[in-house]
Amino acid sequence: MSDNVTPFIDFLDSVVPMTKEGKAFMKSRLFTLSLGKGEYAYEIGSVCHRIGFVTDGVLRVVQLNEDGSEYTKYFINEGHFSVDLESFSSGLPSQEYQEALTPCRMIVMTKEMAEVFHTHVEGFSRAVSILTERALLEKIKIKSEMFTDDAPTRYEKLLERNPSIIQRVPLQVISSYLGVNQATLSRIRKQLR
Amino acid sequence: MSDNVTPFIDFLDSVVPMTKEGKAFMKSRLFTLSLGKGEYAYEIGSVCHRIGFVTDGVLRVVQLNEDGSEYTKYFINEGHFSVDLESFSSGLPSQEYQEALTPCRMIVMTKEMAEVFHTHVEGFSRAVSILTERALLEKIKIKSEMFTDDAPTRYEKLLERNPSIIQRVPLQVISSYLGVNQATLSRIRKQLR
DNA sequence: AGCCGTTTTTGACAAATGTCAAAAATTACC
DNA sequence: GGTAATTTTTGACATTTGTCAAAAACGGCT
CATH class of the missing domain: 1.10.10 (Arc Repressor Mutant, subunit A)
Known part of the structure; x- marks a missing residue:
């Protein structure tokens, strides 16, 4: 039960329905990861090469200001993704880090997996596009609101x-x-x- | 010259190289649109069904607050896209409007065109994914900075x-x-x- | 229960920003 | 080129938020 990766697959399936084969293909490759309170999903300077679908816990995304102070860009909790998209897509070192504020559990898809899924799992690319757009739009909306x-x-x-x-x-x-x-x-x- | 749609095609091509055929296919369908100062690209309550690649001028994206006051969410100038992605993707009425702050010219791709391009132009989908992600990440970055x-x-x-x-x-x-x-x-x- | 380290609250004051209205400057237009 | 309309600046003051330090409250641990 603790290494059950189906919540992530179900989530994708709810966005773009997938074939039994596609789901089985992913299921055999995905794995789960646990983080203790205070541990990092990734750090500043390292490349983010995996996406975590959070099933338990809360993380915070932290940015360092010029003066050395820290700023919590946003929180990630159950049902959302732990990833630095910028670093993940570009392969450049991350400018932020993610810290588990509580013990966390996530279902992990590495960059290599994602590349394979893109060609082997029908509907995967489309689901990723939709989810990326949705997630980023939500963040913009929240930030804009906070501004006014x-x-x-x-x-x-x-x-x-x-x-x-x-x-x-x-x-x-x-x-x-x-x-x-x-x-x-x-x-x-x-x-x- | 004034209805030249190649800047948009060149831009896509620079993100994901496209075939001659693909580019010609798009070129024969895209068109240009001019907005006078003060005119709207779309309005609150209407569905945004096209994407404009701005070649001249500046627009502002405006959101109405609960108290009736207006808030300029961001600016769009040359080389960026005039679209309400939320409305464009969902088909739901827009919650914002875009106003031309100066006379504007843009190259327009309708939703119908985009759907055709997705299946008929190789690399189009990938280019769209990359550009969407890039644009949204940039907006988040700017808003986050503004916050600190x-x-x-x-x-x-x-x-x-x-x-x-x-x-x-x-x-x-x-x-x-x-x-x-x-x-x-x-x-x-x-x-x- | 009692101690220690951490987090939260509070007070006193400083700094930043908002509000409103009027004056000054700029722009548009006949 | 002059007048009206719009935009920007300014002054006086209110409000909000920040800063720093100390006190209080809380939480984990033995």
Whole structure:
């Protein structure tokens, strides 16, 4: 059960229906990976050569600012992908890292697998296109919203959209994601009671 | 010359090399479109059913906030695409509109054309995937950066990245893009002299 | 239960940005 | 070339958010 890769296959299948053969082909190659709290899915400077479909846990994508401070670009939780698309596609070193905020489990597809799937699994390419577009559009939407909203609204929207994050992630990380000072976020939270 | 569609074809060809036949196939179908200053590429509530490759001019993508105020999500200038990908892919009504800030010219590919190209032009699908990913990643990158920077830095980066925008676009629009009050932006600009 | 390290809250104050309205500058148009 | 309309700048002030440091609360561990 712990190395069950079907959730990922089911997910792809729900986007673009696949043949039994295609699914079996993928099933025999995919594998699962566990990360302990605080471990990295990949690091700055290394090339991201795999995509993880997260089935348990939360990760955060972290970018380093020029002044050395860290910024949480976004969170990844169940049903979403752990990958640095930029590095994955280009083969260039990653400019970000991903840290498991809780113990995580993901179904892993390496770059080599993906290349094989593209030619051997009908519908795979199309599913990837659709999912990539969908994921990136969602991120743009969220970032755009955050831009027009003030800090309390940003916090409330995160709470609505992703209540489990608030429970599982320390305040200092959330504040970095919301672009608000930690003390300010603490006060905002106080207001909302 | 004014209805020359080759810039778009050359652009695709530079991403994924195409056959002579493929290029001729597209060339005979694509057409150009001109927009006067203030005209819309598409409107809120309508479905976006075409992609425009902008060869001249600047457009802005505008989102309406709940309070009725407008927010400039981003600018589109020469060499970039005028499209609401969300509406284009889903067929659902658009939640944004695009306004020509200057007279614009673009090479247009309709959704119907795109569907035909997918099956008749080798490499087309792959080029589209690559370009989509590239464009969306760029937008995420810009938005993320804007999030960690303060207002003067945001202005300076826009100036670096896109000096022509500053010349061609009124201050009030830029301020909406930068997420800064217009008066504040005016003062920032004063500082930087 | 009690200790230690970490996280969160709080206070006092500083800095940045927003708001509103009027003046100045610029642009468009007859 | 002059006038109206639009855009930008400026002033005075309010509000929001940041900073820093200390206190309080929390969590893990033995």
